[in-house]
Amino acid sequence: MGFEPRTIIEPFRIKMVETIAPTTPEHRREALIAAGYNLFLLHADDVLIDLLTDSGTGAMSTEQWAGMLRGDESYAGSRSFYKLEQVAREITGFKHVIPTHQGRAAERILFGTVCDATSVVPNNTHFDTTRANIEARGAEARDLVIHEGHEPAVIHPFKGNMDLDRLRATLDELGPRRVPLCMLTVTNNSGGGQPVSMANVRAVSAICHERGIPLFIDACRFAENAWFIKQREPEFADRTPMAIAQELFSYADGCTMSAKKDGMANIGGFLALNDDEWAGRCKNLLILTEGFPTYGGLAGYDMEAIAVGLREALHEDYLRYRIRTIEYLGEKLITAGIPIVRPTGGHAVYIDAGALLPHIPASQYPAQALCAELYLVAGIRAVEIGSVMFGRPRPDGGEEPAPLELVRLTFPRRVYTQSHVDYIAEALLYVGQRKDAIPGLRITYQAPALRHFTARFEPLASPISRSPLPPERKGEASRKKAGVGSEAAP
Ligand SMILES: *Cc1c(COP(=O)(O)O)cnc(C)c1O
Numbered sequence: 001m002g003f004e005p006r007t008i009i010e011p012f013r014i015k016m017v018e019t020i021a022p023t024t025p026e027h028r029r030e031a032l033i034a035a036g037y038n039l040f041l042l043h044a045d046d047v048l049i050d051l052l053t054d055s056g057t058g059a060m061s062t063e064q065w066a067g068m069l070r071g072d073e074s075y076a077g078s079r080s081f082y083k084l085e086q087v088a089r090e091i092t093g094f095k096h097v098i099p100t101h102q103g104r105a106a107e108r109i110l111f112g113t114v115c116d117a118t119s120v121v122p123n124n125t126h127f128d129t130t131r132a133n134i135e136a137r138g139a140e141a142r143d144l145v146i147h148e149g150h151e152p153a154v155i156h157p158f159k160g161n162m163d164l165d166r167l168r169a170t171l172d173e174l175g176p177r178r179v180p181l182c183m184l185t186v187t188n189n190s191g192g193g194q195p196v197s198m199a200n201v202r203a204v205s206a207i208c209h210e211r212g213i214p215l216f217i218d219a220c221r222f223a224e225n226a227w228f229i230k231q232r233e234p235e236f237a238d239r240t241p242m243a244i245a246q247e248l249f250s251y252a253d254g255c256t257m258s259a260k261k262d263g264m265a266n267i268g269g270f271l272a273l274n275d276d277e278w279a280g281r282c283k284n285l286l287i288l289t290e291g292f293p294t295y296g297g298l299a300g301y302d303m304e305a306i307a308v309g310l311r312e313a314l315h316e317d318y319l320r321y322r323i324r325t326i327e328y329l330g331e332k333l334i335t336a337g338i339p340i341v342r343p344t345g346g347h348a349v350y351i352d353a354g355a356l357l358p359h360i361p362a363s364q365y366p367a368q369a370l371c372a373e374l375y376l377v378a379g380i381r382a383v384e385i386g387s388v389m390f391g392r393p394r395p396d397g398g399e400e401p402a403p404l405e406l407v408r409l410t411f412p413r414r415v416y417t418q419s420h421v422d423y424i425a426e427a428l429l430y431v432g433q434r435k436d437a438i439p440g441l442r443i444t445y446q447a448p449a450l451r452h453f454t455a456r457f458e459p460l461a462s463p464i465s466r467s468p469l470p471p472e473r474k475g476e477a478s479r480k481k482a483g484v485g486s487e488a489a490p
Helices: 025-034 062-070 079-092 103-114 128-135 164-178 198-210 222-232 241-250 276-289 300-312 316-335 366-378 418-433 471-482
Strands: 096-100 120-123 140-143 182-185 215-218 254-258 269-273 348-352 383-385 406-410 441-445 456-459
Touching: 025 366, 062 300, 079 096, 079 241, 079 269, 079 300, 096 103, 096 276, 103 128, 103 254, 103 269, 103 276, 120 164, 128 140, 164 198, 182 198, 198 215, 198 241, 222 241, 222 316, 269 276, 316 348, 316 418, 366 383, 366 406, 366 418, 366 441, 366 456
Parallel strands: 120 140, 120 182, 182 215, 215 254
Antiparallel strands: 096 269, 254 269, 348 406, 383 406, 441 456
């Protein structure tokens, strides 16, 4: 036997560095108060480790940067488009590849073309922009994930799977006239980055196609999903992630893609599909709002970066390192008794803040409170996925809480190393030990829709990192200094 290392290394070395600077607790407290305890309103320079999102935050490779210099900025017929088209076709097999500036633009063009107010679109779980774009047509977005997908502590290898019985019942009830297409989100972002099995994709495809309904993949994390299939579905143990992705797409009729995820780029996306008539209508809408079909709102160099990135996302060494990083943090938290969504998914660790902070009721936003505390203690920015994001007003003036109060620690691609992850774990263990002192929050300002981006909060008791000055007075001072916090928030 030769050397069989246990350590999974970052499969890259660093050619260019971006300095990150620790801040003082005093500075963080001022910044947090100025931001109204909403981490979306922080200046990124006040963040040490940014786990807000994996969208567009990754590091590009030398090959991607080299491609950027080769970008062809021709308005029509750009060479960079044909490169992107070729790679997207090789992976997905779809005939028409339509570039867009982000995933949500692909969604808007697709649903704007095929949905009307009578439509219902089933999905395992719609991502929020997907749901919003369907609802903007007056149509219904219906989530049909298996029930295990709603249980944070239940271990299941493919928690993103579609519930086949409910899908059959939905399609039989509504028929192809009401259901213009069915979607599958791989991995299931809103459900914890949980994968969908190939067996489930095959079954969903058969159920849809028997009824004449096209299947579209929300493909944002198709490479991570392919890796889980390779690890967890014995039939695929010896197949490459590329071959697995190709097979997965072969069961579908089209996809929407955010290249900010497994496109490994900082911006971009595409819509790909087989149907000529739908593609023609989508391209006409694209010309109206995004751009000519050989650039779709992207620079030529963006399309180069995506063309290279789509292949890099399928490298086995990269996927092994990426998925292991998430799992490694998850293991440390489980060992320390911090409840997380299990098993860990593809791009993030989700802490069950409702279970960790039972002294904070949902009406006091435990996940938002945990995010604030983690930032105060360690300069780490996570994101709330709980009642701030998904709480709904009740007719009696109260609020219907979200089903789960989660904190998502989302990993940018190829950005942080193992010592960063160790630091994150250390910070969380420290916060976990002092959890009883974390105060709940009260909303002082909120917008009528998508309030999580701009809401402002204040703690219901003094935060554990106490200040000799009352937080309100300090808040006023730093708000003025920072020039944010007017009530006319965007
Ligand atoms: C990010 C994301 C989208 C939307 O893509 P954008 O590029 O942010 O517009 C759609 N679906 C899923 C599952 C996503 O994660």
